[in-house]
Amino acid sequence: MSFRQMTSAAAAKVVLQSKDLVQQVTMYQPGCPKHMRCLRALRRPSLTWQDDVHAAFAMIATVLSSWLKEYGIDRLPSLYACMGHMRGVVLVHAVYSGRVDLIHVVSLREYDDDPPLLDIAAAGGHVAMLTHLLQHASNTVATPFAMDVAASMGRVDIVELLHTHRPQDDSFHESAISISIVHGHISILQFFHDRQVDGVFTPDMMDLAATHGHVHVLEFLHRHRPGLRMSMRAMESAAAGGHFAAVRFLHHHYDDHHLPCGPNVMDAAAIGGHLDIVRFLHLNRPEGCTRLAMNASATRGDLNMVTWLHVHRPEGGTTSAMDGAATCGHLKVVKFLHTHRSEGCTSAAFWGAYYSNMFVVKDLRKVPEIVADPADDREQLRLGRRSTEFDGNLRILCSPVNIPAFSRLQKLSLYDNQLTSIDGIGLLSSTPLSILDLGQNQLDHLPHEVHSMQPRIGNSCNLTPILVLGRIVQIGSLRHLKELWLSNNWLTSVPDSVLTLPLLSILHLSNNRITHIPSTIGAASALQVLSLDNNHLQDVPVEIGQCADLVELNLRYHPTWN
Numbered sequence: 001m002s003f004r005q006m007t008s009a010a011a012a013k014v015v016l017q018s019k020d021l022v023q024q025v026t027m028y029q030p031g032c033p034k035h036m037r038c039l040r041a042l043r044r045p046s047l048t049w050q051d052d053v054h055a056a057f058a059m060i061a062t063v064l065s066s067w068l069k070e071y072g073i074d075r076l077p078s079l080y081a082c083m084g085h086m087r088g089v090v091l092v093h094a095v096y097s098g099r100v101d102l103i104h105v106v107s108l109r110e111y112d113d114d115p116p117l118l119d120i121a122a123a124g125g126h127v128a129m130l131t132h133l134l135q136h137a138s139n140t141v142a143t144p145f146a147m148d149v150a151a152s153m154g155r156v157d158i159v160e161l162l163h164t165h166r167p168q169d170d171s172f173h174e175s176a177i178s179i180s181i182v183h184g185h186i187s188i189l190q191f192f193h194d195r196q197v198d199g200v201f202t203p204d205m206m207d208l209a210a211t212h213g214h215v216h217v218l219e220f221l222h223r224h225r226p227g228l229r230m231s232m233r234a235m236e237s238a239a240a241g242g243h244f245a246a247v248r249f250l251h252h253h254y255d256d257h258h259l260p261c262g263p264n265v266m267d268a269a270a271i272g273g274h275l276d277i278v279r280f281l282h283l284n285r286p287e288g289c290t291r292l293a294m295n296a297s298a299t300r301g302d303l304n305m306v307t308w309l310h311v312h313r314p315e316g317g318t319t320s321a322m323d324g325a326a327t328c329g330h331l332k333v334v335k336f337l338h339t340h341r342s343e344g345c346t347s348a349a350f351w352g353a354y355y356s357n358m359f360v361v362k363d364l365r366k367v368p369e370i371v372a373d374p375a376d377d378r379e380q381l382r383l384g385r386r387s388t389e390f391d392g393n394l395r396i397l398c399s400p401v402n403i404p405a406f407s408r409l410q411k412l413s414l415y416d417n418q419l420t421s422i423d424g425i426g427l428l429s430s431t432p433l434s435i436l437d438l439g440q441n442q443l444d445h446l447p448h449e450v451h452s453m454q455p456r457i458g459n460s461c462n463l464t465p466i467l468v469l470g471r472i473v474q475i476g477s478l479r480h481l482k483e484l485w486l487s488n489n490w491l492t493s494v495p496d497s498v499l500t501l502p503l504l505s506i507l508h509l510s511n512n513r514i515t516h517i518p519s520t521i522g523a524a525s526a527l528q529v530l531s532l533d534n535n536h537l538q539d540v541p542v543e544i545g546q547c548a549d550l551v552e553l554n555l556r557y558h559p560t561w562n
Contacts, residue, residue: 032082035071038063039079042089047115047145053123057096064093073102092117095133098126108137118142118165123149127157134165142166144175151176154185163195174202181205184214193224206230210250213243222253232260239277240268247277251284263287270305271296278305282312291317298333299324306333310340319346327352379408384415384437406431415485416440437485439508444490446498479503487511487531496520499527510534510554522546533557 015021032040042063045056080087088111094102095117111117117140121129133140142162150158159176173192180188192201201221206228209217221228230250238246247269250259266289269277281287289309294317297305306321317337322345325333334353337343370378409431419441483506484498491512498507500523507524510533517532522543524530530547531554540555 033078035067036079036082039067039086039089040083042086044085044088044092044115047119047123053149057093057120057124060089060093061097064090065097088112092120095120095126095129096124098124098129100129100132103132108133109139111137111139113140116140116143116146118162119146119149122146122155122158122162125150125153125155125158127161130158130161134161147173147176148179151180151185151188152183154180154183154187156187156191159188159191163191177201178205178208181208181214181217182212184212184217186216186220189217189220201225201228203229204231207234207237210234210243210246211237211241213238213241213246215243215245215249218246218249229258230254230260232262232264235259235261235265236268239265239274239281240272242269242272242274242277244274244277244280247280251280261285261287263289267293267296270294270309271300273297273300273302273305275305275308278308289313289315291315293317295320295324298322298330298337299328301325301328301330301333303330303333303336306336310336317341317343319343319349323348323352326350329353373405378406380411381406381409382411382413384413384417409433411435413437414441418442420444422446432480434480434503435483435485436481437483438489439485440488442490443486444492446486446491446495482506484508494518499524502526505529505549507531517541517544519543525549528552530554 042060045053045060047053076090079090090102091108091111092115094100098121108117117133117137118130119142121133122142123146142165147159147162150162163173177189177192206218206221207230209221210230211233235247235250238250265285265287266278266281269281270289270293278289278293293313293315294306294309297309298317298321309315309317321341321343322334322337325337326345326349334349337345370381410433412433412435415437416439419438420443422438422443479502481501482503484501484504485508487508487510489512491509491514494509494514494517496518498504499518499520503526504524505526506529507527508529508531510531512535514532514535514537516538517540519541520543521527521541522545524547526549527547528549529552530550531552533554534557537555537558544550544553
């Protein structure tokens with residue numbers, strides 16, 4: 001039977017049983033075969049940022065290597081016919097991975113050298129691939145990135161090969177030497193020194209070595225490049241970073257003329273909490289420090305440093321010391337300064353202590369231990385600065401198992417727990433919560449509608465909606481809430497339901513990013529104190545005048561106001 005005498009079904013069967021015919025038919029169909037779809041999103045990576053290079057190529061290798069293993073390089077021509085951009089992706093993958101066998105499948109002459117193949121080979125660390133490209137890819141040129149990435153890895157063999165490629169170009173080598181200093185690769189420095197590449201050794205390299213604490217690099221530069229000077233940043237950066245060996249080396253090997261130094265060095269060491277360096281400088285150098293050393297140490301809560309400076313140094317501090325310690329909640333430092341120093345403090349200390357809850361007695365036990373207390377002992381719960389115990393869902397505190405234990409809870413503080421979400425806290429809806437402190441966290445919104453973990457009818461004592469009679473209710477169900485503290489978060493707006501809480505009398509929203517106040521502010525009938533300092537308000541709604549009981553309104557420091 002001839003092909004013309006066949007029925008349509010029979011003719012289709014013959015075509016579909018022929019691999020060559022099927023391939024010709026599908027060639028003109030849109031789309032790509034199913035087994036190639038996983039490659040569609042792959043693109044040639046950029047070499048702009050050195051730190052991202054290896055991750056970008058690792059992602060390509062994860063997808064492409066498994067595909068090549070299953071289908072082989074024989075499928076590459078059909079892949080290129082379907083997705084032309086994959087020709088470049090396969091090539092850069094081959095170069096980075098050192099696979100010369102894949103190079104032969106793609107014509108190097110057709111590649112536009114973006115990103116440069118020599119740069120990719122250097123990033124992959126393949127000398128054989130670099131040699132192959134230098135011999136067969138005349139259209140590719142290495143950029144300073146190639147030398148930089150080789151220097152960062154300490155690959156002298158690649159640096160040497162690239163140096164022969166562009167031996168007279170100082171700009172091609174200068175950043176590579178700086179990068180090798182940052183990473184402490186003395187072998188790279190030795191290579192350039194031996195080849196007398198003098199123009200790329202700059203004075204700031206001593207500063208760079210000291211900043212990163214690489215004493216072996218300092219020793220090399222001191223021995224082989226004695227003409228290099230350094231700035232005041234060398235000693236200061238070494239002290240700030242806690243690099244004691246570098247500080248000691250610089251002190252012993254350079255005089256005052258070659259090693260500029262001032263009181264800022266000891267200041268930097270004190271601010272970083274490096275008492276060993278502070279002691280060394282005190283015993284061996286005359287510059288001393290400034291009052292910043294004690295002020296900053298007190299603000300950091302470093303009682304050991306404050307005590308040492310008080311005993312051994314005459315500079316002392318200012319009122320900023322106690323102000324900073326109080327603001328950051330360091331009660332032991334405040335007590336020490338009050339007992340042993342005469343500088344005192346300003347009113348900033350009081351307000352700092354107030355906002356940091358410094359004098360609040362916190363329950364330091366774990367939540368499971370607190371749950372075991374009698375119900376009468378759990379009317380107040382202060383769990384500030386316990387971020388390691390609370391995740392985004394507050395799963396420990398708001399476990400359904402623990403909820404009955406807080407049936408009398410009236411005051412809850414979760415101050416400074418690095419909370420980014422308050423989802424889940426709504427399970428405390430059955431408690432008579434009247435005061436809630438969520439200040440000094442990282443909340444950027446208050447949820448309008450989220451699903452609670454279980455249906456519950458009652459007054460919510462939190463900021464998460466509760467499912468009531470089939471609908472999701474949020475903060476408007478907090479019928480007992482009188483004080484709400486949300487200062488020092490990242491909020492950009494205030495939900496209407498916050499302002500319509502019937503008993504809410506104190507609302508603190510300072511130090512957020514709030515741009516407007518809803519007109520529903522007029523319905524806040526019980527509101528007496530509203531703090532909105534340091535936000536981004538555009539204007540104030542006239543409805544605020546309807547708050548008859550409002551006695552304190554704080555609206556200072558809005559950068560958007562003229």
